[in-house]
Amino acid sequence: MRNKSDRITEVIRDHWDWRASTFDDETGHGLFSDEQRQAWLDLLARLAGRAPRRVLDVGCGTGFLTLMLAELGHVVTAIDLSPQMIDRARRKAEQASLQIDFRTGDAVAIDCADKTYELVVARHLIWTLPDPQRGVAEWLRVLRPGGRLILIEGKWADNEAVARSYRHSRLIARFTDAAAAVLLRSDAALARTLLNRRYYGVEAQLPFSGGPTANRLATFLEANHVQDVVVEPLMDPILWAGESEFPRYAATGTRPPDPLLVDTAPDSRASTTGKSHVYDFSA
Numbered sequence: 062m063r064n065k066s067d068r069i070t071e072v073i074r075d076h077w078d079w080r081a082s083t084f085d086d087e088t089g090h091g092l093f094s095d096e097q098r099q100a101w102l103d104l105l106a107r108l109a110g111r112a113p114r115r116v117l118d119v120g121c122g123t124g125f126l127t128l129m130l131a132e133l134g135h136v137v138t139a140i141d142l143s144p145q146m147i148d149r150a151r152r153k154a155e156q157a158s159l160q161i162d163f164r165t166g167d168a169v170a171i172d173c174a175d176k177t178y179e180l181v182v183a184r185h186l187i188w189t190l191p192d193p194q195r196g197v198a199e200w201l202r203v204l205r206p207g208g209r210l211i212l213i214e215g216k217w218a219d220n221e222a223v224a225r226s227y228r229h230s231r232l233i234a235r236f237t238d239a240a241a242a243v244l245l246r247s248d249a250a251l252a253r254t255l256l257n258r259r260y261y262g263v264e265a266q267l268p269f270s271g272g273p274t275a276n277r278l279a280t281f282l283e284a285n286h287v288q289d290v291v292v293e294p295l296m297d298p299i300l301w302a303g304e305s306e307f308p309r310y311a312a313t314g315t316r317p318p319d320p321l322l323v324d325t326a327p328d329s330r331a332s333t334t335g336k337s338h339v340y341d342f343s344a
């Protein structure tokens with residue numbers, strides 16, 4: 062029987078599946094010019110260091126970082142919860158004749174041995190996770206000691222605003238769920254769109270919903286055993302195909318040597334809020 066956590070994962074996966082076909086058309090996600098592409102290649106070459114390294118791109122989406130890291134000569138594995146995202150990423154890699162190991166999988170339960178990778182990267186992923194703490198622990202597990210973690214994130218909305226807009230749409234969500242059930246046979250695409258409203262109920266409760274500020278993420282990473290955390294603003298408009306109206310940054314750090322990565326009691330800052338998260342999945 063599916064438990065609550067499985068149902069939440071399913072809603073999250075369906076949401077990203079639903080967005081896959083238009084994801085690359087959105088500014089802030091896709092690539093729109095050679096100049097933008099070159100700016101990302103330069104940034105990644107600097108952050109990732111000399112190739113070839115064994116790299117894992119978690120929550121790879123349509124392969125934005127994945128393809129460029131492979132192009133830079135790294136040996137890349139890429140995973141995503143959404144089969145539709147992986148499908149698109151795989152097709153793009155085939156078109157570019159790049160060898161990449163794509164897998165459908167969960168960023169917080171990765172199917173690989175400890176200490177497999179020299180570099181773990183994730184762009185715009187941590188805010189999507191119901192349990193980011195578990196995510197970071199998993200990324201440190203698969204990194205070799207001294208290996209590098211690179212998170213590219215931004216802070217585009219405050220969590221309260223996301224939660225407020227969800228509360229207002231809660232009744233509508235109940236109505237659209239019922240309508241979707243009726244439509245499923247006659248208009249599957251519209252039914253999926255309506256069902257996607259369930260995601261907003263989950264999104265409003267994600268610990269980093271709206272994206273973490275750079276300070277909050279840096280404190281969180283340090284409290285979760287990531288060493289040498291450095292934050293670098295990424296505000297060059299070329300990277301985002303236009304001026305970004307909110308802060309964007311890269312947070313990097315390293316996996317400590319084995320004796321330091323032990324099961325210590327979590328620092329109070331290690332959780333995202335200081336309290337445990339209970340998801341209300343009623344809508």
Ligand SMILES: C[S@@+](CC[C@H](N)C(=O)[O-])C[C@H]1O[C@@H](n2cnc3c(N)ncnc32)[C@H](O)[C@@H]1O
Binds near residue numbers: 140143166
């Ligand atoms: C905002 S998109 C970012 C995609 C890509 N990293 C990029 O920068 O274009 C978030 C991605 O994370 C994926 N995702 C969400 N939760 C995940 C999980 N638990 N495990 C793996 N991927 C996940 C989604 O399917 C989606 O592709």
